[in-house]
Amino acid sequence: MTDFLYLVPIALALGLAGLAAFMWALSSGQYDDLDGAAERILYDDDKPLRR
């Protein structure tokens, strides 16, 4: 029954990692243009994207 002593922290850490990843994606503008992202994948660009 003492397994949870390390299982619970692991579960919480994983959850926090997911939350942090989402926050990062949000602040780096990946949710700004959902429609555009869906379409862009269909177009090949010879040059790397310049932003």
Added chain:
Amino acid sequence: MSCCAPGSDGMIGPGYQARQDAEVLLASRLIEPGLRQTDLSVPSVHCGACVHRVESALSALPGVLAARVNLSSRHATVRWTDAASPPPFIAALQAIGYDAHLYDIKADDKDAALQELIRALAVAGFAASNIMLLSVSVWAGADAATRDLFHWLSALIALPVLAYSGRVFFRSAWNALRHGRTNMDVPISIGVLLAFGMSLYETAHHGAHAYFDASVSLLFFLLIGRTLDHMMRERARTAVKGLARLASRGALVLHPDGTRVYLPVGEIEVGMTIMLAAGERVPVDARVISGRSDIDLSLLTGESEPVPVRDGTLLQAGTLNLSGPLTIVATAVARESFLAEMMRLMEAAESGRSTYRRIADRASRLYAPVVHTVALLTCIGWLVVTGDLHRAITVAIAVLIITCPCALGLAVPMVQVMAARRLFERGMLLKDGAALERLAEIDAVVFDKTGTLTLGQPCLRNSATIDPAALQVAAALAAHSRHPYSRALAMAAPANAIVLDATTVAELPGAGMEAQIEDHTFRLGRADWALDISERHEKSAPPATVVLACDGELVAEFDFEDRLRDGAREAVATLARDGLQIEILSGDRDDAVRRIADGVGVAYTAGVSPGGKVARIEAITAAGRKVLMVGDGLNDAPALAAAHASIAPASAADIGRNAADLVFLHENLQAVPQAITIAREAARLVQQNLWLAVIYNVLAVPVAVLGYVTPLVAAVAMSLSSLIVIANALRLRDGGRTARVNRPAWRSTAQPMVGRSA
């Protein structure tokens, strides 16, 4: 684009480019030395191929460092090296078939409120799932020591989350309380905070029941509703902002020493001389000192025919100069111009309108006192019966938790989001949920004429009876002019077989076009100018007639009319069948309004001033009716603000679109009855959902009052009630499926102006 399609001011005339450069420069911002950024609105971008074409075209321009299109908001961001003149963005896009407009940078600030809501939602979601996992193991029968540990862990997660995600509600509740009001957020905040406080107390005293999961998942559910509500409004707002802007940003001012400077509208002073090219809008109220031209007043007064102007004529800000360059002198500064006057009228009208309280707020005004009284009585009752203060408070708080308006907070926004989506699919943009509630209540409709019932652009009426050869000559001449009649002619002709060299065609403002073709002088324009005196006797031509003459002899006559919008008749008939009181208020001349009013069979008033429209709407309101105003012009804006609900077409003037609750993008006027139907259906579902919430409480409150509510019961009951109201809200889509079977034909043929929904 079909004949008479709305929009498109953007024809390029001589001398227009230099001004546009200055305007682009004015609208761009310096992001670092030598690097500028310009935001363009490109409303017709609607797929990946468009994104690719627009980005390639912009990147290929000299000086452009990067171009990126945002497909969701349909605008392009261009970064370019600061140079004397900006790259020709708009011309480059027009060359590949996209209309582009400068986008207001001020409006482009990232939506901070939405960001905050999404972050709060993410944090609450994380906390709710993790606390729920811990709670499940407690409910599964953890021993006392483990239970206490898990409760402490839950408290540790819940405290920062309440502080971070709960802010949204606490702030709004505090604001309401401070002003002596109450709203939905007050019972929410009280419930959440008390649940947390009691759980903390229980945990500290090794109690068996803690409601951390309830208080956090409550926040999570409510934040979902709040975020959906906000996203719906924001989407419509950006789409509306992305449409063409009509007010001029600046003007070319001629200083006494002969220098010419492009000044922003706000810096133009009385007495300044302004050079106004054909195709530009008048920036401030002004008087013409030289030049002749035709002025399009349709957005201001509702008058459908252009008015010839010459030196001495007074111009109102916002009117469009059609045919010739003018030199004008400013007679008022921007803040005293016609446009500003309309803004003041609008504000007055808005403050006169009784403030509308949203259904959710009205429900909570009843709800909060009832719930709090029940909780208080429960506490007193248990205290009297058992004498156990701790027990009494625990039960009272359980009552508050179980009645916390979780379902209520979701019931209304869910329905409104679904309704907004259905409206979006039909090309209608809804400003906010309150607008939908008001739209469902209306029982009278007032239409504007020009640009609303009609398209506001003339169409050739008698094309069938005209010799095709004559029509071709006329179209070739007309192709060189910006006058609405000329554009209608150019559209009406089949493929232009004849192309005239621009140097052989002359436009005489206020009169017409003249060209030399094979030793003959062709004139297209007013009869008294184009024809020899001997030819003129026949009849006094109505003003909406243009003739084509060859060496002074009549070749053909062209009749124009402002065409009714598609579906105008059907829309009015549908509304009348629904028992709504319908009338037309127009600023146009009596005969023009009568023709249209007779066409759709409605009572009308012609020659109404903007203030008159407001007065009429107030009169109808005073008679106990709730008015829907449908209008597009600047002159309609105050009326749009005064009415109970308002709808504007996408071709409307800026401030009209901003004042309206709903903007429809397609040409077809059937949008109006459709919007009302959807609004009423949504209102019905909202009512059902509120009743569901009431039934839930009737069932749950006795259980809670009797003290049978454990954290497990609370979690199940709350989730279940939320799921039920969400499922009920989704039925609005099912209703859409049956309606789509007899979908009107225009949906498949009409050109989407803002395009596909996502």
